[in-house]
Amino acid sequence: MLVKEIMRKPVTVASVGTTLGEADQLLHSRGFRHLPVVDQGKLVGILTDRDIRFATSSLFHTPLHEGDLVTLAMSAHPLTADPLDPVEDAARIMRENKIGCLPVLDGGELVGILTGMDLLDALMTLTGVNQPSSRLEVTLRDQPGELARLTAFLGARHINIHSILTYPTPDSTVRTVLRVGSNQIRHLADDLRAAEFTVLWPLPMSSHLNPAGPR
Amino acid sequence: MPTLIHRAEYGQYDFGPEHPFAPGRLAVLLDLIRCLGHSVAPVAAPAATREEILSVHDEALVAMVEALDHGDTRPEAERYGLDTADNPVFPGMDLAARWLVGGTLHGARLLLAGTETRVLQLGGGLHHAQKDRAAGFCLYNDLAVAIQAFLDQGWRVAYLDIDLHHGDGVQNLFYGHDRVLTISLHETGHYLYPGTGHIQELGAGPARGLSVNVPFEPFTEGEGYLEAFEEVVPRALEQFAPHVLVIQAGADAHFADPLGDLGLTTQTFQTLYRRILELAAEHAKGRTLFTLGGGYEPQVVARVWAILYFTLMELPLPTDLPEEWLGRWQHLLGPEVGRTLHDQVPAFPEIPGRGERTRRNRDVVARLLDSLLRYWL
Ligand SMILES: [Zn+2]
Numbered sequence: 001m002l003v004k005e006i007m008r009k010p011v012t013v014a015s016v017g018t019t020l021g022e023a024d025q026l027l028h029s030r031g032f033r034h035l036p037v038v039d040q041g042k043l044v045g046i047l048t049d050r051d052i053r054f055a056t057s058s059l060f061h062t063p064l065h066e067g068d069l070v071t072l073a074m075s076a077h078p079l080t081a082d083p084l085d086p087v088e089d090a091a092r093i094m095r096e097n098k099i100g101c102l103p104v105l106d107g108g109e110l111v112g113i114l115t116g117m118d119l120l121d122a123l124m125t126l127t128g129v130n131q132p133s134s135r136l137e138v139t140l141r142d143q144p145g146e147l148a149r150l151t152a153f154l155g156a157r158h159i160n161i162h163s164i165l166t167y168p169t170p171d172s173t174v175r176t177v178l179r180v181g182s183n184q185i186r187h188l189a190d191d192l193r194a195a196e197f198t199v200l201w202p203l204p205m206s207s208h209l210n211p212a213g214p215r
Numbered sequence: 216m217p218t219l220i221h222r223a224e225y226g227q228y229d230f231g232p233e234h235p236f237a238p239g240r241l242a243v244l245l246d247l248i249r250c251l252g253h254s255v256a257p258v259a260a261p262a263a264t265r266e267e268i269l270s271v272h273d274e275a276l277v278a279m280v281e282a283l284d285h286g287d288t289r290p291e292a293e294r295y296g297l298d299t300a301d302n303p304v305f306p307g308m309d310l311a312a313r314w315l316v317g318g319t320l321h322g323a324r325l326l327l328a329g330t331e332t333r334v335l336q337l338g339g340g341l342h343h344a345q346k347d348r349a350a351g352f353c354l355y356n357d358l359a360v361a362i363q364a365f366l367d368q369g370w371r372v373a374y375l376d377i378d379l380h381h382g383d384g385v386q387n388l389f390y391g392h393d394r395v396l397t398i399s400l401h402e403t404g405h406y407l408y409p410g411t412g413h414i415q416e417l418g419a420g421p422a423r424g425l426s427v428n429v430p431f432e433p434f435t436e437g438e439g440y441l442e443a444f445e446e447v448v449p450r451a452l453e454q455f456a457p458h459v460l461v462i463q464a465g466a467d468a469h470f471a472d473p474l475g476d477l478g479l480t481t482q483t484f485q486t487l488y489r490r491i492l493e494l495a496a497e498h499a500k501g502r503t504l505f506t507l508g509g510g511y512e513p514q515v516v517a518r519v520w521a522i523l524y525f526t527l528m529e530l531p532l533p534t535d536l537p538e539e540w541l542g543r544w545q546h547l548l549g550p551e552v553g554r555t556l557h558d559q560v561p562a563f564p565e566i567p568g569r570g571e572r573t574r575r576n577r578d579v580v581a582r583l584l585d586s587l588l589r590y591w592l
Pocket of ligand 1: 378379380465467508509510
């Protein structure tokens with residue numbers, strides 16, 4: 001998933017001639033928290049609602065007023081992203097620098113903006129929770145072809161996979177969490193077990209609540 | 216005398232022999248009631264019209280169902296939740312679904328006309344169907360069409376969903392509507408389909424606080440379930456003051472249901488049905504529209520819904536299962552059915568970890584109420 005797929009566009013901007021009062025109103029009316037500041041189309045800074053609050057408060061060294069220009073309160077030379085950056089790289093940059101947004105530049109031109117909220121949307125899409133789905137957890141052996149075997153198994157049963165996440169465990173297996181578009185995963189899990197997959201969830205049909213089954 | 220709604224055509228809603236949502240479940244149920252000495256005389260309702268379906272669904276979904284029904288091949292069907300493992304295509308599916316919607320809608324009209332205060336639709340409860348897609352065995356949302364009919368007459372509707380699964384379709388269709396309260400009690404969506412129904416889903420805009428979700432830990436038993444029900448449902452109904460209660464009475468929260476992990480027994484269901492009727496009397500002039508819903512173990516759903524029937528009809532509950540019925544349906548009932556209408560006590564061996572589950576469930580209810588009380592005042 002690339003930045004250009006999840007960034008917001010077009011971008012609402014302030015110019016270097018905008019006052020803090022105007023910028024504050026703009027942020028309020030649009031429900032934004034981040035405002036790129038441009039000079040003749042070129043990005044020169046980022047102004048946040050927090051920047052405005054702090055710069056106009058009595059705690060600021062020389063408190064500004066609503067008629068002052070945004071350039072006095074903005075962060076100049078902000079970090080930026082490229083539309084073709086993978087989202088995970090953008091996330092790492094934002095996290096490591098503790099910043100809430102990244103303006104996206106293409107050839108020097110401001111083409112979009114990426115915020116923490118957009119990354120949360122991306123997380124939901126990546127994990128598939130934004131579609132009706134069930135959660136299936138399988139432990140795979142850490143060897144070639146295991147994931148292919150699992151997905152082929154689901155494909156043959158006409159089960160659509162909304163997402164797959166995998167992560168290594170300390171015991172050298174690969175924990176695989178799938179969100180699948182089916183309401184019938186208990187039977188599916190039993191079939192997977194019969195095919196010698198290790199299924200962590202759902203539990204077997206014959207577990208706690210079915211006294212009839214083997215215990 | 217409460218009105219029963221059913222017709223043989225409900226049996227046409229059939230995804231095939233491998234699919235758990237089997238119409239045979241209803242035949243087994245009706246025969247059980249009959250063998251217990253009650254001649255069931257249900258009202259046969261007309262099928263819902265296309266226009267009535269469109270009162271809650273997008274035209275594109277209906278058109279897709281119709282096209283697939285006619286045998287057209289549509290690669291984009293999956294985007295509408297159709298031609299999937301859960302909702303495979305079958306000939307006649309459009310009309311089959313409209314029979315079910317028509318029954319629930321007819322129930323709503325009887326209540327609106329004042330000719331009836333208690334209706335049991337023996338079918339329907341297709342709570343997963345969304346505005347623009349079929350989902351989880353549900354093509355058209357009969358509950359939502361009925362709720363819309365109440366709304367069109369200016370009624371306030373409380374929807375109560377006791378199916379194992381979250382009632383996501385109904386919740387989403389009325390998420391911003393301030394004359395619909397939706398309450399769903401279900402196994403947590405952290406694992407189980409459809410993955411929603413979290414306590415933070417509270418409704419939108421003017422309907423904030425009118426979407427209520429009580430998610431339970433897997434293996435929650437009747438006692439914990441009823442405790443949470445009492446904490447949440449009476450208060451919600453009291454502050455909302457509905458004209459009518461629409462109840463999706465799915466039976467898949469029963470301990471022996473193959474799809475889920477809740478531990479309700481037939482005794483829990485009986486208590487639940489009685490409480491729902493009491494609450495309806497207290498807060499909605501006794502007006503209730505019950506539908507069926509999920510429930511995938513024939514011997515369980517027959518017994519649970521027979522208890523629903525006897526409770527709604529205010530008939531004494533028989534103790535034993537009739538021999539005639541046991542014999543006729545042996546092939547579907549399996550060895551688990553036992554000899555009695557109720558489950559044995561105890562119904563299953565103690566499940567480890569009850570203390571931790573109870574603690575977590577209580578915690579969830581406390582957090583839910585904390586959020587809701589901000590909006591209820
Ligand atoms: Zn269900």
